[in-house]
Amino acid sequence: xxxxxxxxxxxxxxxxxxxxxxxxxxxxxxxxxxxxxxxxxxxxxxxxxxxxxxxxxxxxxxxxxxxxxxxxxxxxxxxxxxxxxxxxxxxxxxxxxxxxxxxxxxxxxxxxxxxxxxxxxxxxxxxxxxxxxxxxxxxxxxxxxxxxxxxxxxxxxxxxxxxxxxxxxxxxxxxxxxxxxxxxxxxxxxxxxxxxxxxxxxxxxxxxxxxxxxxxxxxxxxxxxxxxxxxxxxxxxxxxxxxxxxxxxxxxxxxxxxxxxxxxxxxxxxxxxxxxxxxxxxxxxxxxxxxxxxxxxxxxxxxxxxxxxxxxxxxxxxxxxxxxxxxxxxxxxxxxxxxxxxxxxxxxxxxxxxxxxxxxxxxxxxxxxxxxxxxxxxxxxxxxxxxxxxxxxxxxxxxxxxxxxxxxxxxxxxxxxxxxxxx
Amino acid sequence: xxxxxxxxxxxxxxxxxxxxxxxxxxxxxxxxxxxxxxxxxxxxxxxxxxxxxxxxxxxxxxxxxxxxxxxxxxxxxxxxxxxxxxxxxxxxxxxxxxxxxxxxxxxxxxxxxxxxxxxxxxxxxxxxxxxxxxxxxxxxxxxxxxxxxxxxxxxxxxxxxxxxxxxxxxxxxxxxxxxxxxxxxxxxxxxxxxxxxxxxxxxxxxxxxxxxxxxxxxxxxxxxxxxxxxxxxxxxxxxxxxxxxxxxxxxxxxxxxxxxxxxxxxxxxxxxxxxxxxxxxxxxxxxxxxxxxxxxxxxxxxxxxxxxxxxxxxxxxxxxxxxxxxxxxxxxxxxxxxxxxxxxxxxxxxxxxxxxxxxxxxxxxxxxxxxxxxxxxxxxxxxxxxxxxxxxxxxxxxxxxxxxxxxxxxxxxxxxxxxxxxx
Numbered sequence: 001x002x003x004x005x006x007x008x009x010x011x012x013x014x015x016x017x018x019x020x021x022x023x024x025x026x027x028x029x030x031x032x033x034x035x036x037x038x039x040x041x042x043x044x045x046x047x048x049x050x051x052x053x054x055x056x057x058x059x060x061x062x063x064x065x066x067x068x069x070x071x072x073x074x075x076x077x078x079x080x081x082x083x084x085x086x087x088x089x090x091x092x093x094x095x096x097x098x099x100x101x102x103x104x105x106x107x108x109x110x111x112x113x114x115x116x117x118x119x120x121x122x123x124x125x126x127x128x129x130x131x132x133x134x135x136x137x138x139x140x141x142x143x144x145x146x147x148x149x150x151x152x153x154x155x156x157x158x159x160x161x162x163x164x165x166x167x168x169x170x171x172x173x174x175x176x177x178x179x180x181x182x183x184x185x186x187x188x189x190x191x192x193x194x195x196x197x198x199x200x201x202x203x204x205x206x207x208x209x210x211x212x213x214x215x216x217x218x219x220x221x222x223x224x225x226x227x228x229x230x231x232x233x234x235x236x237x238x239x240x241x242x243x244x245x246x247x248x249x250x251x252x253x254x255x256x257x258x259x260x261x262x263x264x265x266x267x268x269x270x271x272x273x274x275x276x277x278x279x280x281x282x283x284x285x286x287x288x289x290x291x292x293x294x295x296x297x298x299x300x301x302x303x304x305x306x307x308x309x310x311x312x313x314x315x316x317x318x319x320x321x322x323x324x325x326x327x328x329x330x331x332x333x334x335x336x337x338x339x340x341x342x343x344x345x346x347x348x349x350x351x352x353x354x355x356x357x358x359x360x361x362x363x364x365x366x367x368x369x370x371x372x373x374x375x376x377x378x379x380x381x382x383x384x385x386x387x388x389x390x391x392x393x394x395x396x397x398x399x400x401x402x403x404x405x406x407x408x409x410x411x412x413x414x415x416x417x418x419x420x421x422x423x
Numbered sequence: 424x425x426x427x428x429x430x431x432x433x434x435x436x437x438x439x440x441x442x443x444x445x446x447x448x449x450x451x452x453x454x455x456x457x458x459x460x461x462x463x464x465x466x467x468x469x470x471x472x473x474x475x476x477x478x479x480x481x482x483x484x485x486x487x488x489x490x491x492x493x494x495x496x497x498x499x500x501x502x503x504x505x506x507x508x509x510x511x512x513x514x515x516x517x518x519x520x521x522x523x524x525x526x527x528x529x530x531x532x533x534x535x536x537x538x539x540x541x542x543x544x545x546x547x548x549x550x551x552x553x554x555x556x557x558x559x560x561x562x563x564x565x566x567x568x569x570x571x572x573x574x575x576x577x578x579x580x581x582x583x584x585x586x587x588x589x590x591x592x593x594x595x596x597x598x599x600x601x602x603x604x605x606x607x608x609x610x611x612x613x614x615x616x617x618x619x620x621x622x623x624x625x626x627x628x629x630x631x632x633x634x635x636x637x638x639x640x641x642x643x644x645x646x647x648x649x650x651x652x653x654x655x656x657x658x659x660x661x662x663x664x665x666x667x668x669x670x671x672x673x674x675x676x677x678x679x680x681x682x683x684x685x686x687x688x689x690x691x692x693x694x695x696x697x698x699x700x701x702x703x704x705x706x707x708x709x710x711x712x713x714x715x716x717x718x719x720x721x722x723x724x725x726x727x728x729x730x731x732x733x734x735x736x737x738x739x740x741x742x743x744x745x746x747x748x749x750x751x752x753x754x755x756x757x758x759x760x761x762x763x764x765x766x767x768x769x770x771x772x773x774x775x776x777x778x779x780x781x782x783x784x785x786x787x788x789x790x791x792x793x794x795x796x797x798x799x800x801x802x803x804x805x806x807x808x809x810x811x812x813x814x815x816x817x818x819x820x821x822x823x824x825x826x827x828x829x830x831x832x833x834x835x836x837x838x839x840x841x842x843x844x845x846x
Binding site: 021022024026029030031032037038039040041042043044045046047048049077078079080081082083085086089090110113117118120210212218219220221222240241242243244245246247266267268269270271272273316351353371 | 444447452462500501504537543633635689
């Protein structure tokens with residue numbers, strides 16, 4: 001009897017272990033809560049159901065709270081985050097007009113490609129060194145040197161390929177001073193809901209994001225928020241919007257109807273994913289105020305960065321001010337390759353990401369740390385991940401112990417100088 | 424003890440009843456299987472995970488089987504079905520070129536709007552009477568009268584607004600004879616996977632659909648299949664594709680990579696929905712061959728149509744040959760309104776749809792009958808729905824009994840003449 005009980009218990013543990021998925025610690029998709037997953041797999045419901053309209057409407061209202069805006073207009077569409085680039089280019093800029101792209105990596109390049117698909121003229125500001133953002137002076141010079149005033153300036157808040165953070169507040173203030181009517185655009189795919197963004201206070205005009213990052217919802221939703229200034233620009237177009245599905249003029253009455261808790265139809269929304277978003281937004285806002293959420297992401301990010309630096313590893317980002325708090329991009333030690341390291345980490349049940357920036361892709365790995373993996377410390381995702389990487393490094397022959405000086409759990413600003421001096 | 428057991432059983436039944444969702448019998452979203460919903464709410468997984476690549480690749484292969492094509496190229500994107508119109512217009516037709524739209528209702532109008540957004544010149548063939556498709560002669564005349572040969576001819580296979588079915592096989596054969604190199608395009612949103620479509624045999628070039636109809640997956644996926652002829656047209660464009668997200672040149676290497684079970688990245692795919700699609704496609708193809716699936720949809724459709732006609736009601740479609748088998752659109756009896764009828768049906772736990780065609784929207788209702796609700800007779804969805812509508816009609820004061828002559832469960836061609844003579 002006793003043996004049978006032990007057998008059942010052991011088999012139960014093995015079964016649970018087998019059923020567990022690999023801990024997903026890439027810079028999106030992230031780990032989701034069980035309630036969000038239950039909503040994503042929720043029962044069939046009509047997009048014209050009044051109760052769904054209520055949920056959709058609430059998701060729109062909650063998005064405003066997450067963006068810290070009173071007048072911004074959220075749009076929720078079925079699509080990948082990349083659709084957000086098309087939405088901006090197709091609606092707010094007309095063929096032949098000029099925009100400035102502040103390019104911090106792979107995703108800046110992609111935004112440029114999108115503009116070019118719409119025959120929009122692009123000027124870029126960027127540095128050649130991956131991991132380093134352009135300076136404010138570079139941005140100022142580009143604006144002043146332009147023969148035609150830019151209609152918009154785009155900022156990749158966090159470049160997911162390198163972990164570079166742009167100071168949206170400072171850039172927005174500069175642009176607003178030099179170009180009072182320009183649209184300030186934030187690619188918030190790997191930042192929205194985790195990095196500081198005060199849509200109204202910073203006078204931002206457009207932010208785009210995807211569901212599977214800091215919003216904590218399975219991939220499949222493209223979320224954008226447009227300012228009233230942006231909507232006026234849309235309204236004042238002299239040419240028609242060169243897209244049908246991405247035409248916000250079609251979607252605006254739909255979003256307004258759903259917000260009034262009335263179903264309306266343009267294209268069938270992804271019902272279950274919208275319900276999952278509503279659940280996740282409620283959970284996000286129940287957790288703490290947004291300032292608290294931003295601060296916690298900073299704290300965890302510093303902890304991770306201090307730790308990997310204490311192993312003698314070098315970050316891809318080259319200055320503390322330009323470090324994203326949603327991911328950490330780390331150069332591999334000499335002699336260690338991605339095909340060597342990543343499977344060893346995965347073997348321990350943790351998935352981290354490889355490199356993405358075209359110039360240095362094989363040379364670094366990326367750890368995502370956002371949403372519940374960052375906020376809910378009781379889950380232990382961060383330490384599990386760091387331990388798995390540490391063990392995997394040891395297995396490759398890299399002597400982590402030799403380099404280690406256990407960092408304190410303190411904000412990065414207060415950490416010992418040692419870690420940074422080694423860079 | 425006995426009483427306690429009875430109490431538990433009764434409470435269990437009440438609980439199950441409370442937890443049940445309303446039976447969704449609109450023309451999409453449809454009812455989904457539990458396994459599909461479990462996949463839609465499945466655990467976090469990276470889009471770059473090898474096992475996900477395997478599932479994505481299998482979904483692509485299975486889509487070919489459902490479309491009955493060996494060489495057609497499926498694409499699976501995050502988006503609503505409507506995105507499929509943009510995908511066709513943006514990739515295969517260039518600004519200023521000419522297309523013919525065979526317009527059978529609301530969704531034909533929408534396809535026209537999409538072409539116009541891309542500055543494409545549209546000629547339309549349509550009848551003014553909702554529920555009646557244009558004739559082959561109309562199509563032939565339009566093609567012969569055109570000053571410039573049409574680059575494509577579009578067919579709404581099933582117009583979801585009226586339940587009109589187009590004979591894709593005959594139209595395709597006619598178009599191929601008159602315009603050998605034209606692209607034959609099927610809007611299969613409310614037909615793909617339920618209505619007869621033999622992609623290769625009928626020499627079709629492009630079909631678009633959405634996940635939430637006869638494919639039995641929650642909304643959020645746009646699925647299109649392009650022929651090799653279509654891909655050659657894309658390859659031979661003289662201008663660039665005026666979209667970024669909808670650019671199939673970007674997606675083609677991604678689909679090929681996933682089909683080779685290798686992850687690749689352009690935009691993050693909706694992982695869980697793709698997994699749900701793979702599960703649903705396996706279930707669809709396990710059920711019967713596609714011909715059997717098509718035939719079963721016909722049989723159930725005839726049963727529903729015979730039944731509502733036996734109540735003295737009139738269908739929106741005006742001929743048997745032009746009746747869709749995925750939905751039934753029915754005129755309300757005199758004196759009965761939608762706001763009167765639909766809530767009475769819903770009260771019994773069944774959701775059916777209102778009218779959608781702009782000319783007659785308040786005058787009719789729509790019953791969806793596809794996928795498991797049509798195929799799995801043991802679920803009883805069809806009879807539950809018909810009983811709910813019958814009871815609701817009686818409640819409105821319409822005397823169904825007076826009109827009733829219980830039809831046999833026989834293919835519509837064999838049903839008694841009575842039902843049809845009353846039209």
